[in-house]
Every structure is written in C-alpha cells, then in structure tokens.
Amino acid sequence: MRVNDETRGVSSARTDTAAHRALAHGRELLRDGPVADACSALLRAAAGLRETDPPLARRALLAAASAAWAAGDHDSYRRVFTVGPCPTCGAGSESTLCAEGCPEAAWRSHRIGMSAMVEGDFRRAHAVLEARLRQVTTRAETNELREAGEAALLLGRLPTARRLLGLALASARSAGAEARVPGILAHLAYAELREGRHPQARAHAEEGVALAQRLGQRNVAADLSAVRALVLSIAGDLPTVRARIADVLAVAQPHGLAQAAFLAEWAQARAELGAGKVERAAARLAPLVRPGARQGHFGLWFLAVPCFVEACVLSGRALDATEMVDLFAVWADLGADPQAPAQLARCRALVAPADRSEELYRSALAHHEQASGPYEHARTQLAFGMWLRRRRRPTEARTQLRDALMGFERCGAALWAGRAGAELRAAGEVAGTGEAxxxxxxxxxxxxxxxxxxxxxxxxxxxxxxxxxxxxxxxxxxxxxxxxxxxxxxxxxxxxxxxxxxxxxxxxxxx
The missing domain is CATH 1.10.10.10 (Winged helix-like DNA-binding domain superfamily/Winged helix DNA-binding domain)
Known part of the structure; x- marks a missing residue:
C-alpha cells in the first residue's frame, strides 16, 4: 500500500511538473508563436493542474481561450467555457448557477455567461455576467479587472469595458507588471475603436506596439498594429495603410493570428472604400463576411458587414448586399453592439427602393442618438446627404453633409472628411474665394x-x-x-x- 502511495505521489509530481512546463510554453507561444499550438499547450496544462492547483488551472483555461480567440478557433473557444457539474455544491446542468456561498460560484458563473455568449444567447450572458461586472471595484487585482473588461467588451458594454480596462492598465503599471501592459492596451484600444474614439485608440495602439516590440511580444504587437491600421484607414492614404497592414500580416500569417489578419483586411477594405475603390473593397470583404469556410473571424465578421454593403451598392452590386443585410439583422437583434441598430437601418436604406430610403435613413439617425460613435453617425449623415443631393434636394443635403463633415473632423477621419467636403461643395456650398x-x-x-x-x-x-x-x-x-x-x-x-x-x-x- 505504501509503495502504491509513493508511486502515485511520484506520478502526480511528474504530471504537475509537465503541466507547469506546458503552461510556461503555452504562455510564451501566446505572446510570440503559433497560437493554435499555444491553445493546445494551455489546455494540456489546465487538465494537468485541475486537481493540484485549481486557481492556476483556471488561469491556463482563460489563456487558452485567448489563444483560441486569436486563432479564430470557434470549437476550442467554446470548449474552454463548457460547464460541467460543480464538484463543491453539486450544481448540475450547464445553466445552473452555484449555490450561494459556494467557492466555485464566481468561476462557474463566468463560464456559464461566456458559454451563453459563444452560443449567441446574449440576453442570458448579460443576465449572468452583468452582476459580476458590477461587483468589480477599483481595488480588484489586475487580472480580475482585465477579465471583466474583456467580458464587457464582448457583451458590447463599451463604456464599462473602457473603464475596467483603464483600471487594469493603471493597476499593471503601478505594480510594475510591464509585461502585462501591451495586452491590456490591445483590448483598451480595440474598445475605443469600437466606440468611435479613434484618436484615443491610435494613441494607445502606438504606445502598445512600441512596448510589445521591445518586450518581444510579436503577437500582441500584431494585434495592436491591426487596430492602428483601422484608425489609419479613415485618416491616412492607401500606401500608408498598406505598409501598416504588411507589418501585421508578416506575423499574423505564420502565427495563425486570425483576429489580427481579419482586422488588417478590414482596414485595407475600409481605406479602399474611403478612397473610392469600391469594387476592390467589395471583393476584399466578400469572403470575410459571407458564410462558409473562408468567412473571417467567428466573433468579428459582422463588424465589416456595413462596409461590405456600402461597397456593393456603390459598385452597382446591390443584390449581393441584400443577403448580408438580413444576416446582419440577426446580429443586431442580439443586442451585443450598441451601434448595430443604426448601422442596420443605414444598410437597409442603401438597398431599399427610393420610396423607403428616406424613412430608413431617418430611422438610422434616430438610433445614432441613442449610442455613441461619431464616425458611424457621420457615415450615415454622409450617405443620407448624398442620397438627398442626387434627388435634387440640395438645401436638405447640405444640412446632413455639414454635420457629416464636422463629425469626421472630430474623430480624425480625414479621408472621409475630404469626401464629405467634396459632396458639400457639389451640393452648392461655397468654400472659398475662387480657384486660382x-x-x-x-x-x-x-x-x-x-x-x-x-x-x-x-x-x-x-x-x-x-x-x-x-x-x-x-x-x-x-x-x-x-x-x-x-x-x-x-x-x-x-x-x-x-x-x-x-x-x-x-x-x-x-x-
């Protein structure tokens, strides 16, 4: 019996050592290496640590989820958050929360909420995760603040995400945890981008790129570079955007960074759309947003649909956009993106018969008043102003186009401000003393x-x-x-x- 106990002890120690090695290797690959390999190593580490060190096993699982998300691996991401029976209080079904006071309650509720989100049940996800987000205080540890911020971001709670991630950033800096800073900056910059705060997103992305490169975190640098490219896609010229995208893809392609690659392709298409290269933009976006094996990242594809719809309409392919508008409507109805209702109404206006377009444009503008996002608001004003001008209603067109111009200028969208300015002049706005x-x-x-x-x-x-x-x-x-x-x-x-x-x-x- 004693021999068996000793044998089991040696075996357990070996397993524990192997799990720690897998954890260290997975974390290193997550920073700079193929993220699919990182996910496998981290899942192996979590399995090995489940009995001996449950808190560390949870950290390994969350890191595996990050790797699966970066790789665009829907199945692995779902598997991380699959919920089994609670070993402490006995809660059995996947949707059953732990009994009050159970030490597993916080972890189990997080997994149940995230699992619901993965399955598209955002109402259930909100119900489970919202209470936990409210419980996070300024005194929480860096990891807790970051995890809560990431959950808020996925749920579409953008102001909450920015607040929590800002606190996580301050916590990491005050603790001297420099290695954690680039990853937090990547999520914070993305939250700012989603909310239309482009100048802030650019500042955080550029700071993060420099730090990640210095620390050898090439995967994180690629994520940050992709956010920077998206900002530049509305502010800079095509050659500059292409140069930044080349930086992203140089790492994203060999390391399997599906998220970074998707954002980079979207950035290039958005720059092409802004520059009037509408057919190229539509062709670039088509495989990213359409269902099928080539579809872009499982958790991001819907973000590029409004650009695809506009590119199709402007290039005379409105029929190609109609199906995607219906798919986008499903996403908008989930309630996970505060700007989606306004974007949906604009997309419907773009493809609708002329007798319905005005009503839909005005509906889109009303929705914009309920959500922040000056860039998307200005996009709708520009589209509506163009529609009015082409129907020989220049006075009404100028009102929309002036508002669009000011909106683009406020969020640093110089490329689109130029388009709005040109449309405004074409609508009869006198902008100077004459051409020389x-x-x-x-x-x-x-x-x-x-x-x-x-x-x-x-x-x-x-x-x-x-x-x-x-x-x-x-x-x-x-x-x-x-x-x-x-x-x-x-x-x-x-x-x-x-x-x-x-x-x-x-x-x-x-x-």
Whole structure:
C-alpha cells in the first residue's frame, strides 16, 4: 500500500511538473508563436493542474481561450467555457448557477455567461455576467479587472469595458507588471475603436506596439498594429495603410493570428472604400463576411458587414448586399453592439427602393442618438446627404453633409472628411474665394475628376466614387479636355502634375 502511495505521489509530481512546463510554453507561444499550438499547450496544462492547483488551472483555461480567440478557433473557444457539474455544491446542468456561498460560484458563473455568449444567447450572458461586472471595484487585482473588461467588451458594454480596462492598465503599471501592459492596451484600444474614439485608440495602439516590440511580444504587437491600421484607414492614404497592414500580416500569417489578419483586411477594405475603390473593397470583404469556410473571424465578421454593403451598392452590386443585410439583422437583434441598430437601418436604406430610403435613413439617425460613435453617425449623415443631393434636394443635403463633415473632423477621419467636403461643395456650398491658376475654369466636380484621372483612376472607378454614371463622368471629362486644352488622359496627367496641391481645394461654387 505504501509503495502504491509513493508511486502515485511520484506520478502526480511528474504530471504537475509537465503541466507547469506546458503552461510556461503555452504562455510564451501566446505572446510570440503559433497560437493554435499555444491553445493546445494551455489546455494540456489546465487538465494537468485541475486537481493540484485549481486557481492556476483556471488561469491556463482563460489563456487558452485567448489563444483560441486569436486563432479564430470557434470549437476550442467554446470548449474552454463548457460547464460541467460543480464538484463543491453539486450544481448540475450547464445553466445552473452555484449555490450561494459556494467557492466555485464566481468561476462557474463566468463560464456559464461566456458559454451563453459563444452560443449567441446574449440576453442570458448579460443576465449572468452583468452582476459580476458590477461587483468589480477599483481595488480588484489586475487580472480580475482585465477579465471583466474583456467580458464587457464582448457583451458590447463599451463604456464599462473602457473603464475596467483603464483600471487594469493603471493597476499593471503601478505594480510594475510591464509585461502585462501591451495586452491590456490591445483590448483598451480595440474598445475605443469600437466606440468611435479613434484618436484615443491610435494613441494607445502606438504606445502598445512600441512596448510589445521591445518586450518581444510579436503577437500582441500584431494585434495592436491591426487596430492602428483601422484608425489609419479613415485618416491616412492607401500606401500608408498598406505598409501598416504588411507589418501585421508578416506575423499574423505564420502565427495563425486570425483576429489580427481579419482586422488588417478590414482596414485595407475600409481605406479602399474611403478612397473610392469600391469594387476592390467589395471583393476584399466578400469572403470575410459571407458564410462558409473562408468567412473571417467567428466573433468579428459582422463588424465589416456595413462596409461590405456600402461597397456593393456603390459598385452597382446591390443584390449581393441584400443577403448580408438580413444576416446582419440577426446580429443586431442580439443586442451585443450598441451601434448595430443604426448601422442596420443605414444598410437597409442603401438597398431599399427610393420610396423607403428616406424613412430608413431617418430611422438610422434616430438610433445614432441613442449610442455613441461619431464616425458611424457621420457615415450615415454622409450617405443620407448624398442620397438627398442626387434627388435634387440640395438645401436638405447640405444640412446632413455639414454635420457629416464636422463629425469626421472630430474623430480624425480625414479621408472621409475630404469626401464629405467634396459632396458639400457639389451640393452648392461655397468654400472659398475662387480657384486660382489653370483650374479656375473648372467646376468642383470637374476638378475632382481631373485629379482622379491624373492619378490613374478609370471612368468606372470615378463614377463609383462619386455615385454618378459613367456617362456623366465622360461628359465632365470632355469638358475638362476642352477647358484645359488637352487631348488625352496622358496630357491631362502631365498638366495636373504641374498644378500645386493647394489648387482644387478652394472651389468656386455649385456644379
């Protein structure tokens, strides 16, 4: 009997040592390595520590969940939060909470809530997790604050997520836990991005990238770089965005970072949409949002649907967008994204018959008043203003377009502010004292078309960007050639190359 006890003790010690090694290896891979391998190592560690060190086993499971999320592995993520009978109070079914006072109660309720969220039952998830979020105080430990912040983020409680993650960041810094800071910054920047706080998201993302790179946390740096690319996609130019995306994919592809890769692809499509490259944007987003084996991250694909719908409509493929609007409606109805109802109404307006569009646009604007997010609000105002202008209602259009312009400027969306400004001028807003130099004879629309042609855009691309017909582009281009005395697109490009960049910005008035 004594021999058997000693044998079991040696075996247990070996198992415990192997579990600790698996835990250390999994954590290292989660920071810088293939995240699928990290998930496997962490699940193995959790199994080995379940009997000897339950609190550490839970930490291993939560780290495995992070790895599964980063990898876009829905099955493994679901498996982490599968709930069995409670060994202490005997609570049996997957949805049964522990008895009051049970030491397993907090952990079990977290898993039940997260499991409900994974299955799309956000009402159940809210009911279980909301009470726990309210119990977290400023005195909580860094890990508890971070975990609560991440849960709030997944539930769509964005202000709560920002508050908890901000507290986690302060806690980590005051404790000197520098290695934890980049991961917290990644979640905080993403929460700010989701809420439309782009300047703050960029500041935290850039700080996090620098620190993660210095600490050798390449996976975390890739996540932060993806958030930074999404901010730049509405503020910068396409070459800059592409350079940042290359940084992300250099790590995301070999390490299997599905979340970072998805955000990077979305960033590039959003930049293309803002620059008027609508067909490219639609083609890039299609496999990410449509159901099937190539669909993007299981927990993120819906975020890119509004961009896909707009890109399809502007490129003349409204039928391709209709199915996705219906799928997005299912997501919006779950109540996990405060901006989704407004985005859904805007998407419906984009694909609806003309006699219903105005009602849907106004519904979208009403929903925006109930949720923060200046960028998405301005996107709706721009779309509605464009719709009004094309129906020869310039006075109403200018009201929406002015609001859109100010909204984009407030959130640092320079690329979209330029679009709103061009639409506002086309609607008759006088923005200056007149054009100087060789462009003085052109209308604002003609100046823009001339510049786009000089940059190499086709008539089809320009038509999609300006939401006009190809025939209208051809008409304006013929007038441009006549007014400027050139005979070809090449001649126009040479002429425009010698025109100062400040020409074309102060435009004389309505088209």
């Amino acid at each position: 130099g060789v462009l003085s004879s052109l209308t604002p629309q003609q100046v823009r078309i001339a510049r786009d042609v000089a940059r190499g855009s086709t008539n089809k691309e320009i038509a999609a960007e300006l939401s006009i017909s190809i025939r209208t582009v051809e008409y304006h281009l013929r007038n441009v050639f006549t007014q400027l005395g050139v005979r070809s697109r090449t001649g126009l490009a040479h002429l425009m190359a010698n025109v100062g960049e400040d020409q074309g910005r102060a435009e004389p008035g309505p088209i």
